[in-house]
Amino acid sequence: MERKWWKESVVYQIYPRSFMDSNGDGIGDLPGIISKLDYLHELGVNVVWLSPVFKSPNDDNGYDISDYQDIMDEFGTLNDWEDLLEGLHSRNMKLMMDLVVNHSSDEHKWFIESRSSKDDSYRDYYIWRPGKDGKEPNNWTSVFSGPAWQYDQETDEYYLHLFSKKQPDLNWANPAVRKEIHDMMIWWLDKGIDGFRMDVINLISKAEGLPSTPGGKRYDWGGDFFMNGPHVHEYLQEMNREVLSKYDMMTVGECPGASVEDATKYANNGGTELNMIFTFEHMDLDSGPGGKWDVQPLKLDDLKECMTKWQKGLEGKGWNSLYLNNHDQPRMVSRFGNDTSYRVESAKMLGTFLHMMQGTPYIYQGEEIGMTNVKLDLDDYKDIEILNMYREKVIEGQEDQAKVMESIYMKGRDNARTPMQWDDSQNAGFTTGTPWLKVNPNHAEINVKQALEDSNSIFYYYQKLIKLRKEHDIIVYGAYDLVLKENEQIYAYTRTLDHETLLVLCNFTEEAAPFEWPRHLNGEAGQLLITNYADQGCDTISSNTLKPYEARVYLSK
Ligand code: NOJ
Numbered sequence: 001m002e003r004k005w006w007k008e009s010v011v012y013q014i015y016p017r018s019f020m021d022s023n024g025d026g027i028g029d030l031p032g033i034i035s036k037l038d039y040l041h042e043l044g045v046n047v048v049w050l051s052p053v054f055k056s057p058n059d060d061n062g063y064d065i066s067d068y069q070d071i072m073d074e075f076g077t078l079n080d081w082e083d084l085l086e087g088l089h090s091r092n093m094k095l096m097m098d099l100v101v102n103h104s105s106d107e108h109k110w111f112i113e114s115r116s117s118k119d120d121s122y123r124d125y126y127i128w129r130p131g132k133d134g135k136e137p138n139n140w141t142s143v144f145s146g147p148a149w150q151y152d153q154e155t156d157e158y159y160l161h162l163f164s165k166k167q168p169d170l171n172w173a174n175p176a177v178r179k180e181i182h183d184m185m186i187w188w189l190d191k192g193i194d195g196f197r198m199d200v201i202n203l204i205s206k207a208e209g210l211p212s213t214p215g216g217k218r219y220d221w222g223g224d225f226f227m228n229g230p231h232v233h234e235y236l237q238e239m240n241r242e243v244l245s246k247y248d249m250m251t252v253g254e255c256p257g258a259s260v261e262d263a264t265k266y267a268n269n270g271g272t273e274l275n276m277i278f279t280f281e282h283m284d285l286d287s288g289p290g291g292k293w294d295v296q297p298l299k300l301d302d303l304k305e306c307m308t309k310w311q312k313g314l315e316g317k318g319w320n321s322l323y324l325n326n327h328d329q330p331r332m333v334s335r336f337g338n339d340t341s342y343r344v345e346s347a348k349m350l351g352t353f354l355h356m357m358q359g360t361p362y363i364y365q366g367e368e369i370g371m372t373n374v375k376l377d378l379d380d381y382k383d384i385e386i387l388n389m390y391r392e393k394v395i396e397g398q399e400d401q402a403k404v405m406e407s408i409y410m411k412g413r414d415n416a417r418t419p420m421q422w423d424d425s426q427n428a429g430f431t432t433g434t435p436w437l438k439v440n441p442n443h444a445e446i447n448v449k450q451a452l453e454d455s456n457s458i459f460y461y462y463q464k465l466i467k468l469r470k471e472h473d474i475i476v477y478g479a480y481d482l483v484l485k486e487n488e489q490i491y492a493y494t495r496t497l498d499h500e501t502l503l504v505l506c507n508f509t510e511e512a513a514p515f516e517w518p519r520h521l522n523g524e525a526g527q528l529l530i531t532n533y534a535d536q537g538c539d540t541i542s543s544n545t546l547k548p549y550e551a552r553v554y555l556s557k
Contacts, residue, residue, distance in 0.1 A: 001477050006195070006250035006275055007319060008476050010355075010466045011096065011362045012045040015327040016053055016075055017061055018419045019365055021431035028419070028430070030076035034087050039448065041091045043368060043459065044466035047250065048088060049096040049197050051327055053081065057107050059166035060144075060384055061417075062098075063199060064105040068184045085192055094194035096250055101181050102200045103167040110180075111168050118155050124174045127160040129210065138212040140222030145388040147219060160210075162203060162226060164384055172204040172235055182242045189243070195250030198274070201236070202255040202266070205229030227257035233265055236273040245271075252321055252360075253277045260313035267318035276321045276360060282306050283329060293389060293407040298336060300508050304482060304491060311358055311480040311493075320359030324350055325367045330415040334373035337549065338510055343370050343446075345549040348461045348532035349506050352551035353491060355465040356504040358480050365420050368462045369451045373415040374440045378405070382437050383413045423449040456534075464530055472529075472555065474500045489513035490546060501526070503554045507546035514545045526556025 020032030030053065040048065052062035055070045062072065071081050088095050104111060113122035129137035129149075136149035137158050142165075149158040150165040160169045170177050185196065207225040236253075244251060253266055255277040267276045285302045288294035314320050324332040333339045337346025347370035355361045381387060386408055393399040409415075414437060421443040422429030428443035440446075451459035469475045478495030489509040495502040503525055507513040517525065525542070531552045546552070 001316070002269070003477075004275075006047075007360060008470070009047045009094070009250070009360055010045045010469060011047040011049050011360060012040055012043070013049045013051065013326055013362055013364045015051045015365060015417060017051075017436060018417050018430070020420060020422070021433065021435075024431060024433040025074065026431050026433040026436045027074045029074065030071070030080035030084050034080070034084050037087045037091060037093075041093065042463070043363075044463050044470075045363060046092065047094045047096055047194070049252075049362070050098060052098045052100055054100075057105055057166065059105070059164050063100050064103070064107075064164065064167045065100050066105040066107040067109075068104075069187060082191075089192070094250070095192075096195035096197055096252075097188055097193050098199060099185065099196040099201075100199040101170060102203045103161065103163060103169045106166045106168055114168075115152055115154055115159070118157070124171055125177050126168045127171050127206070127210075128155070128157045129160075130157050138210050138222070139217060139220050140213070140225065141219045144385050145392040148222070160206075162200075164388075169206075170204075173231070178235065178238065182239060185239075185243045189247050189249065193249075195252075198251065198253045200256065201253040201274075202228050202232055202258055202262070202277075204235055205231040223257055228255075228262050233273065236266065240272055240274075244274075251275045256280045260310055263310075263314060264317045267314065267320075269317055269319075276319045278321050278323065278326075279310060281310070282324075286335070292411055293393075293404070295407055295410045300488065300491060303508075304485065307357070308480075308482045308493075315358070315479060320357070321362060322354050322357050322359040323362040323364070324354055325364035325416065326362070327364065327416050328413050329364075330411055330413075331371055331373045332367065333370050334415070335410070336508070339370075339372040342510055342549045343372065344456075344458055345532055345547075347458045349508070349549045349551040351458070351462055351465055352504065352530065352532065352553060353506045355469065356475060356495065356502065356553055357493075358476070358478065358495070361469075363462065364416065366416075368459050369421065369446060369448055370458045371418075371421060371446060372440065372442060373409060374418050374438070375409050376414065376438055380438050381408070381412065381414050383417070386412045386414060421447040423447050461530075461532065468529055468553075472502075473497060474502050474555070478502060483518040484515055487513070487515055490515050492518070494518070499557060501556050502529075503556070504551075505546060505553075506551045507549055510548040512545050512547060513550075517544060525554040527554060529553045529555050 017028050019028040020036050021028050022031035053071055053075045054065045055067035055072050056062045056065050071078055085095055110122050110125045113120050114126045136147050140148040142148040144164050151158050161167050203226050206229050213220040213222050251274040253274045263277050266273050286296050286298045288296040332350050333347045337350055393404050394401050418440045419430035419435050424444045424447055427435050428439045451457040474495050474497040478497035481494050484490055484492040490513050491506045493504050533550055
């Protein structure tokens with residue numbers, strides 16, 4: 001398998017608004033990030049993915065960009081950004097920026113022009129249609145609730161917005177739009193950045209004719225008509241030819257609704273499109289038929305099936321990204337582990353489970369100290385997705401308020417966005433002012449200061465996981481196989497490379513979990529590389545029962 005630096009990397013995602021505030025305005029900023037680079041360096045990650053820092057009216061916290069080539073005032077200046085890049089590079093770390101080009105902000109100059117008249121030269125930069133029988137041009141709904149079309153009185157037409165109405169979709173069918181985007185990417189790459197994370201990049205090509213969904217529903221989820229659309233590969237191949245192939249860089253495309261089959265194209269080994277994608281399949285396993293907010297318990301069998309499908313499906317064909325957290329997902333330890341009695345054990349187990357797989361691991365800020373979900377009062381939530389959903393379901397739809405709040409506690413995006421917990425002081429050391437989103441009250445116990453003082457902390461465990469990946473090629477390049485398939489408590493798999501075998505055992509439950517050694521290992525599991533119960537003595541390493549949330553990794557040669 002071809003060696004690549006981005007296969008051997010571990011990425012750390014920063015959500016700038018919530019990472020570190022340097023000037024007391026309650027909003028994280030670039031100087032704040034710079035002040036924490038030594039911390040990231042100590043953790044051992046070598047790539048930082050920075051969620052958007054560009055000019056934005058913040059309808060969706062920076063994912064609505066009004067100027068792609070300037071920095072948001074709250075975050076600092078282009079000079080601060082240069083210092084950040086320099087600070088990373090001088091520590092041998094790389095910077096991946098967020099590319100949000102399925103849509104812009106409605107306050108972008110292109111859109112201001114575009115909406116001004118039907119004859120404007122920017123009109124076709126966006127997707128405008130006349131209404132049909134006094135209704136929207138089709139019946140698609142937005143990801144953030146309500147119709148995906150907004151009527152604009154000025155020219156008596158509707159524009160498409162798959163996200164909020166302040167995030168109009170760019171028209172990728174227009175070659176001038178694609179050229180603008182390529183030029184902008186080149187501008188950043190020439191400044192020295194090392195890659196792009198591409199926001200919902202598989203949504204850029206909409207179905208010909210923008211048809212309504214079949215079945216005659218007034219409003220309906222039209223995902224099949226804009227996810228993985230007819231020209232998406234053509235557009236990405238063009239971007240690759242014009243831009244990506246000219247730099248030694250890393251790309252990851254966020255691709256909701258992409259199958260393994262789709263991923264073998266987006267992230268193909270031939271390198272004609274992207275390096276890897278973010279799949280959503282494992283993130284959807286705890287959603288019921290009603291979608292994201294219809295929360296169901298995760299079934300371990302489903303997780304085994306899903307992860308194995310991706311691991312085997314891309315083997316020799318593409319490359320996986322590995323994540324359980326990001327700024328859109330609830331905290332993994334609350335979701336898939338146990339955030340009370342086994343918080344430390346289960347966070348370490350989940351980290352082991354993920355970091356030993358084939359692919360490039362992503363750590364989201366706070367994951368490395370086991371940050372958890374939060375329960376806020378409705379008025380304290382800030383996320384547009386939560387607020388729109390609440391309005392649609394409770395205020396307009398009369399659904400049970402308590403049930404909807406419960407789903408927000410479990411799935412709301414603000415779970416991931418509460419400020420980073422640096423210490424046990426007021427506001428967790430994040431700001432000296434009033435934080436833009438409330439700090440999780442558990443920062444008194446869960447914080448970086450505490451983690452750095454405790455040699456058994458999740459932080460040091462993650463540091464070790466990262467170090468192991470650097471030391472053992474098998475962790476990066478070995479082939480994956482599921483073992484102990486029928487075990488109802490344990491997720492176990494092997495990796496193999498040349499004459500080496502890695503065995504990974506993870507107990508996903510809070511009960512002891514007995515198992516039989518996989519037969520081909522003949523009871524010779526090998527050297528124990530890492531376990532989350534190390535502090536309790538190593539006498540258990542050959543035991544055939546895993547303790548609650550225990551994880552073990554063995555290497556045999
Ligand atoms: C995906 C991003 O991760 C999310 O935060 C954002 O709201 C949407 N795309 C729209 O840009």
